[in-house]
Amino acid sequence: MKEEEWINAxxxxxxxxxxxxxxxxxxxxxxxxxxxxKYEDPVVNRSYQELADHYHTALIPARVLAPRxxxxxxxxxxxxxxxxxxxxRNRKFFDIHTMNAAIRKELDRFxxxxxxxxxxSRHSVFLEEELPFLQPLPRYPYEFAQWKSATVQLNYHIAIDFQNYSIPYEYVRKKVDVRYTKSSIEVYYKGNRICSHKRLYGRRGQYSTIPEHMPVNHQLYSEW
Structure with a gap:
């Protein structure tokens, strides 16, 4: 199982x-x-911790070699x-949606x-004993995000999946942390967010450049 499937589950x-x-x-x-x-705090995957924070949930993993x-x-x-x-076992399915509907029907029956x-029943116990203790869901569900480190190049851009995103030019040659989802790119330096972009798709090698990220002489040249 990949990290994204684990989070989406x-x-x-x-x-x-x-x-x-x-x-x-x-x-x-x-x-x-x-x-x-045994004698240390567990180290949680960064995206998994973000999911827990989003839903205000505490992560307490099972002990190693403690099947109970x-x-x-x-x-x-x-x-x-x-x-x-x-x-x-004796039914045939020709698409995933029909199979999922049949599984959901058997799940409800169980x-x-x-x-x-x-x-x-299990359902009545859930409604009476467990549902009242659940926390309300946030307004928006968590969106899976990945993290990576990158070095800002001399052209004050970084590359994510073959697309280029501008960073304020004063961070050239600095290492930054990049958080990226399906819709956006966020860049952090020493824990502070310094910029964000809408994620690019399609042809490789595209550039998302914010004029304020460019040195003054480059801005003038760009306008010219």
């Missing part, structure tokens, strides 16, 4: 729940947790997977099935 999960959990307890996979040692930390979840996932595969040894 969380976004879809919160939309499905209709709220955000106060705590997330992920496993220690590298797209989420970079390091989780996630036994109940893995047991339920195993039961759900077996249920759905068994119900759909959650609405009454318990054998107590009253209610």
């Amino acid at each position: 969380h976004i879809a999960m919160y939309e499905f729940f209709g709220g955000a959990t106060r705590i997330l307890t992920p496993d220690n996979l590298k797209v989420g947790i970079l390091s989780n040692r 930390d996630k036994a109940a979840v893995e047991g339920s996932v195993g039961n759900l997977t077996s249920h759905i595969i068994a119900r759909l 959650n609405d099935a009454p318990f054998q040894k107590k009253d209610g």
Whole structure:
């Protein structure tokens, strides 16, 4: 699983729940947790931490080699997977949307099935005991972002995916941190945002240049 799929799965999960959990307890996979040692604070992937901050969620990863930390979840996932595969094993699907609709139908059937040894169902327990404790979703969902370091070139631009974006010329030869999503590029120097651009697509080698980023003599030449 790539980092983007991991983040998008969380976004879809919160939309499905209709709220955000106060705590997330992920496993220690590298797209989420970079390091989780016994006597040290866990080191979280930067994009994953941004997602948690966006939804006001605390990240407390499961302990290494402590299967009891996630036994109940893995047991339920195993039961759900077996249920759905068994119900759909003889059906054929010709597009992903039809298959997802069938999976969602079986998921609802699984959650609405009454318990054998107590009253209610998984869905009723969620509505009564868990939904009231969820936090409201923010106005806008989190947009997956990636980070990279770049050195500002002599032409006061940096390159991201073969497209060029201007930086204020006084940062030439400085190392900057770049946060980029599908729609925008943000550039930081020592933790401070110094500029942003709308992300470019299409032909390689395009330039997004803000006139204020150019030296005065270059601005004059550009106007001429």
